[in-house]
Amino acid sequence: MSTIDRTPAHATNGNGKPYKVIGTRPIRHDGVDKVTGRAKYGADIHLSGLIYGVVLRSPHAHAKIRSIDVSQALALPGVRAVVTHKDLREPGDRIVELGEGAVNLRHLSNNILAADKVLYKGHAVAAVAADSVHIAEQAAGLIKVDYETLPAVIDVEAAMKPSAPLLHADLFTDELGQKAKAPSNVAKHFRFEKGDIAKGFAQAKVVIEREFRTATVHQGYIEPHNATAMWNADGYITVWTSTQGSFTVRQQVAELVNAPISHVKVIPMEIGGGFGGKIRVYLEPVAAILSKRTGKPVKVLMSRADVFEGTGPTPASYIRVKLGVGSDGKITAAETYMAYEAGAYPGSPIGAGAMCIFACYDIPNGRIDGYDVVVNKPQTSAYRAPGATNAAFALETVVDEACEQLKIDPLEFRLKNGVKEGSRRVDGPVFPRIGMMETVEAVKKSEHWNTPLTGKHRGRGVASGFWFNCGLKSSASATVNPDGTVALVEGSTDIGGSRTGIAMQLAETLGIAATDVVPTVGDTDSVGYTDVTGGSRVTFATGYAAYEAARDIQRQMVERAARIWEVDAAKVSYENGGVTGPDGKRFSFKELAEQINKTGEPIVGRGTVDPEGCGGAFATHVVDVEVDPETGKVDIIRYTAAQDVGTAIHPSYVEGQIQGGTVQGIGWGLNEEYFYDAAGTMRNSTFLDYRIPTCYDLPMIDTLVVEVPNPGHPYGVRGVGEVPIVPPPAALANAIYRAVGVRMKQLPMSPPNVLKEILRKGASK
Amino acid sequence: MAKRRVVTTTINGRQTEFLCEPRQTLLEVLRDTLDLTGAKEGCANGNCGACTVLMNGRPVDSCLVLGVETEGAVLETIEGVAPVDGLDPIQQAFLENAALQCGICTPGFIMSCKSLLAENSDPTENDIRFYLAGNLCRCTGYDKIVRAVLDAAKKRNAEPAPA
The missing domain is CATH 3.30.365.10 (Aldehyde oxidase/xanthine dehydrogenase, molybdopterin binding domain)
Structure with missing residues (x-):
């Protein structure tokens, strides 16, 4: 099958916009490292004295842990330490914001190393550090865990039944804001409403109601999770890891091992895919406490099976949609019941799914009921537009059926009903x-x-x-080099070439070439706070920070040129890739850059943003x-x-x-x-x-x-x-x-x- | 611990000796013993291709080869692909076609691609898709990878044969 021959050449630069850099296709700055095998991903790190950690995982989907005996494992030559949940801090029921969603720290802690119960097959129970990974694996097999197995529930509809096995005795449904009296697997039920759906459906010519079910799927990044940590004698911890957010790893590690955030430095390694699944920590706190116990740097890697069984898939779901369309082809009402699996702990992307399901259409009367339900599967994580794909599968299929029944072309239906500026979503916001x-x-x-x-x-x-x-917080700093280039340090870990997209915005603003910017992803001690690489936010928000850093450089270069020319800075401006003053005075960026260290203090631009309008x-x-x-x-x-x-x-x-x-x-x-x-x-x-x-x-x-x-x-x-x-x-x-x-x-x-x-x-x- | 064996191979044109346990895979030897970390572990069971190297000219998943099996073998890894003063046309084509996002699968793809072009200097889109089906990429959707391979083949064929 050949498909390339009828593929039109992709549009190239321009679209008539006045940009020199934006819209071009430079080779990415980290490209050569990545095609020569030289780029260092998390698993590639080697440190002197490095030892290896292995995590023991539950063979049961649901069980009480009666006891854990680590004596045989510790007796194996080459084993340095074994840790369990007791070695983590008990953080209590505190909710922390991780950049793209809030997390209950007690759940996070129990997910990293199970406390009294395992809630899914693959749930981490203990970890061993040893001189080689093979010894650590052997030792993990010598840990004796006494389980009392419990019935498991792995399906959202079954888990919602009153007779279902309960995962958490202390989980009471938040039922439209009221706390239920009996424990349940339903963590939350919420509702969005707009207009009058009874009236809306009465006006419809066609009403279609259908049920949909979707399976659990995984983000499937090719690089397994990894973490290497060194807990120094002075209490300072360094973590090397592949993550979507070094600052969120810093925060999570600090909370879970009870260290001040200033004592945790996270060095982001190159990351081999994330898609939402590399925001929550799994191994980093474990590597840290193993390092504390052994005084050595510890590297822990997941196997592919660990990744599937122990890290965030995206939820299976049950969705019912009812759609009413009038004889004119306009939607009159829409209603949905959506139940998403959260996995072992509350927090499925049901909220986002519920806000997305009707978002493409102007719906005068709508109601959305959403349910967050725990089941004996790994805790779900974000996965690329989390919650929206399940929702679109249901709604867009019903839309297609409505088009068929009313004999309307599906594109015409969208042109008739699609949202535009000023349309209000069922859940409230106006576009x-x-x-x-x-x-x-x-x-x-x-x-x-x-x-x-x-x-x-x-x-x-x-x-x-x-x-x-989303927007969220980003930081960048940029130093002007005497050869007319700019060293850019930004805080967003780069999953898909984003450091180049960010550097291009700085280059555009300064009027220099993309290749004259040298971007680096900073660690948590070298760059300002930056939220996760998620929410489609990096090129938007961190690019915005780079733009602000460039504007800051412009201001400083204007002042410097004014000082050199001995003129009022108000008469100097930054334009066309350089500084222009009175009487035809002009420095190109390169000319002025070369003068900077000869004429005063260095020039470093700073950009920090928390933009709203994503x-x-x-x-x-x-x-x-x-x-x-x-x-x-x-x-x-x-x-x-x-x-x-x-x-x-x-x-x-x-x-x-x-x-x-x-x-x-x-x-x-x-x-x-x-x-x-x-x-x-x-x-x-x-x-x-x-x-x-x-x-x-x-x-x-x-x-x-x-x-x-x-x-x-x-x-x-x-x-x-x-x-x-x-x-x-x-x-x-x-x-x-x-x-x-x-x-x-x-x-x-x-x-x-x-x-x-x-x-x-x-x-x- | 089982006794370690001395293994003698040729890696990227240089005779290389290493010590390894019988249970260690070639991937483990390359990464942990020889510090050649360009081959990546994505699955450790031969499904993803991220650890692809050439063994006696053929692409293999180095996670499925034991270190001791490489006695006398000629191995080529991603670290040996680029000439001293630049890049191989395949590597250049991957950059120019933006055929990578996270880059973790890229070394494996480049090794498979090298083998493909050695066997078939003018592959069709279908040939490429069939040959590279053992290498998984989760970021790109493969579109730009296939274009890069077509581009690399075109550029290699346009170059005059070495004298």
């Missing part, structure tokens, strides 16, 4: 300038949409998606599939993703985010799922059996980069990373329907699940 309609228009005009799809068992599907994006992100995708009616296998023939990106700083990496997010959504839609047996054991915890897409499963992913500049950013940037994962499962479901006439209401739409629906349809004929 600023956004680009939902522009993404629909882009698809409508695309060559893909205008090329008829022919062939047997083929179908085309459309779906849209929304994600909030703007929302919208995407509309179209996909052509061919379904094999004999096996239920779905092949993707063609895929086009349109997305409003605000302004594309580095178009290649914007396209890359769209393509990568789309393919994760395709994996979620077609293949990926955790298989559990009745005992609550995941039976497919390898990349062979948990099958993420390979390149042989896919065509080229065409992108339509729509630029509706965000008024909340000096260069109009919107976050781009998350929303592309949202539409694919729904777009695929709608395409499968057009291909073989079955409406898929379950993820994944894997061959057996699709075949089951095809056979059911055949039998009912």
